[in-house]
Amino acid sequence: MTIQPSSEQLAIIAQKTSGIIEAASGPLSIGEIASVAGFTQAEVSDWSKGFITPWHWLIVNVTKYWMQQMDSVESRATSVQDWIKMQGTEEYQNIFMKVFVISRKLTAFHGEDGYKIAELIGPELFVQRHLTPLLDPDPKVAMEQYTRVLASSFLITGRGYFENILSNPHAGFPFTYRDITSFLRGSDAET
Amino acid sequence: MLKPNLATPLILSTSGFLGDHEMLSLLGMTKDQIENCPGYTADQSVYEFVLWKLTAHWVHTCDGTVAQFNTVHELYDWFRSEEGGKIFQTTNALTLKLNEYVGVHKDNRELLMKLPECLFLRPQLKRLLSNMTKEDGLSSFHKLMALQTLMLAPEYWSVICNQEGFPFNWDELLNSFDDGR
Numbered sequence: 001m002t003i004q005p006s007s008e009q010l011a012i013i014a015q016k017t018s019g020i021i022e023a024a025s026g027p028l029s030i031g032e033i034a035s036v037a038g039f040t041q042a043e044v045s046d047w048s049k050g051f052i053t054p055w056h057w058l059i060v061n062v063t064k065y066w067m068q069q070m071d072s073v074e075s076r077a078t079s080v081q082d083w084i085k086m087q088g089t090e091e092y093q094n095i096f097m098k099v100f101v102i103s104r105k106l107t108a109f110h111g112e113d114g115y116k117i118a119e120l121i122g123p124e125l126f127v128q129r130h131l132t133p134l135l136d137p138d139p140k141v142a143m144e145q146y147t148r149v150l151a152s153s154f155l156i157t158g159r160g161y162f163e164n165i166l167s168n169p170h171a172g173f174p175f176t177y178r179d180i181t182s183f184l185r186g187s188d189a190e191t
Numbered sequence: 192m193l194k195p196n197l198a199t200p201l202i203l204s205t206s207g208f209l210g211d212h213e214m215l216s217l218l219g220m221t222k223d224q225i226e227n228c229p230g231y232t233a234d235q236s237v238y239e240f241v242l243w244k245l246t247a248h249w250v251h252t253c254d255g256t257v258a259q260f261n262t263v264h265e266l267y268d269w270f271r272s273e274e275g276g277k278i279f280q281t282t283n284a285l286t287l288k289l290n291e292y293v294g295v296h297k298d299n300r301e302l303l304m305k306l307p308e309c310l311f312l313r314p315q316l317k318r319l320l321s322n323m324t325k326e327d328g329l330s331s332f333h334k335l336m337a338l339q340t341l342m343l344a345p346e347y348w349s350v351i352c353n354q355e356g357f358p359f360n361w362d363e364l365l366n367s368f369d370d371g372r
Contacts, residue, residue, distance in 0.1 A: 025295050026207025104287070126347075132356050142358040143367045150337035158336075165313060172317040174328035183329045 002049040005039075005061075013037045013058070014065035021062060022101045027055035059105045064121040066098040074130040080145040081186075083131060087152040088185040096156050152184045193220070193228050193241065195248045202242055203284055208292065211237045239292065243302050246289045249282040250307050257315040263331045266319065267368045270335075270342045283343060334368055341365070 005013065017036050020028065033054050034041045048057035073092055077083040086092050106117050118126050131149065135142040155162060166177035175183075201217050214237040215222060225231060230247075231240050256278065260266050269275035293300050316335070320328045341348045341364070349361040359367075 023294060025291060127351060127354055132354075135358055137358055139359040139363060140367075143364055146359075146364065147334060147337040147367070150340040151333040154336035154340045172321050173332075174320060174323050174325045175332070179325065180329060180332060184333060 003046050005043075005047055009039070010061060010065055013039070014062045017058060018062060018066070018098055018102065021059060021105065022098075024105075027053060028058070030054040033058055059102060060117065060120050063099065063103045063106055063117075064125070066095055066102060067121060067125040070095045070099055071125055071130070074128075077130060077134065080131075080134050080136075080149065083134060084148060084152050084185050087149070087156060088181065093156050093159070096153070100157055148184055155181065155184065192224070193218070193244060195245055198241060199245050199249070199281060199285070202238075202245060203281075203288070208236075208295075209238050214238050214241065239296075239299065239302070242285070242289055242292060243305070246282070246285040247306050249278065249285055252278055253282050254307060254315060260315070260319065263319050263335065264369070266316075266335065267338060270338050271365055271368070276342050276345065279339070279342060338368055 016038060017033065020032075020036050028036075030041050030044055030048075030053075034044045037044070037058075044054050044057075048054040051057035051060070070092075073086065073095060074083070077086050087096075135145055162180070163177050165171055166173055166175070166180060169176065198218055205217075209217065211222065215225070218237075218241070222237070225237050225240065226233075228240070228244065230244060235243075256269065256275070257266060260269070270279060289302065289306075293302055320331060323331065351357070352359065352361040352364050
């Protein structure tokens, strides 16, 4: 069992390294990771024992940190409508995009071994555990609710694109970006 | 000649940006062959050119396929088909990789502008939705966004939907996009 950083140390590491992980095209060295995170190479070396490289250790742990943050925000939703409104907030969208971008670095490195990542991070964080009990017991209603949640997720990842394309009234679509966000989340949901 | 079906999995499997020598070795091509490909410019690295060329190829393939459809339901069917899913996932993966490249090499942002204009199938989607009422357009568009989310990672979403306690399963969810046809 290797020594792992405390939750406070992990929060610092995640906050300080997320930007560079998102921008990086390839693995960072142990020296770069230690320098950006503000810890020593010896500490990073100890923490990353058992991982293929310190970079692998870093992206697993930073992904886990942001997934825990997302889980925490999601746990506050008390209905599907509340969930969809939450998806329109800056707080949720920032966290969602961190998970979306950084977790992709994991799949690029691990491919078919993706299930091991779920074990390392915690399978409960992968199954939208707080959404399931909010869905209507009637399958038809639940599928409509779920389709709306999925569409709202897509709107987060493509926000810049949709804002540009759909906000132009001459783009040829029968609705605007504001119309689609209102349709999905309610008119006061973008905060 | 750059062969998209062979070169695409190779470039998608790379981590980081490769040098010319590594790329040529990976592709089994010579520099002369790359330089003779349409669209190549002398200031480009092999990696940059191949990544852009493949992205443009698949964007074009998506657009050409969807151009044959007359209704959004045909588009739903295509997304759910094995062939459509693969083409869409490949296009998306390459576009993300090109975005990542341009994010690091900011002087090369024009690479994105040089892509055929059909990101998110814009010209075709506009064609399919433009004659709809606002209400029908919104309804179709939100279903398309949901379906695209599902088809970008069907293995993941099928596990989610088939878990115990979910009020529906994966097949039922996919079939629900046929409602209102």
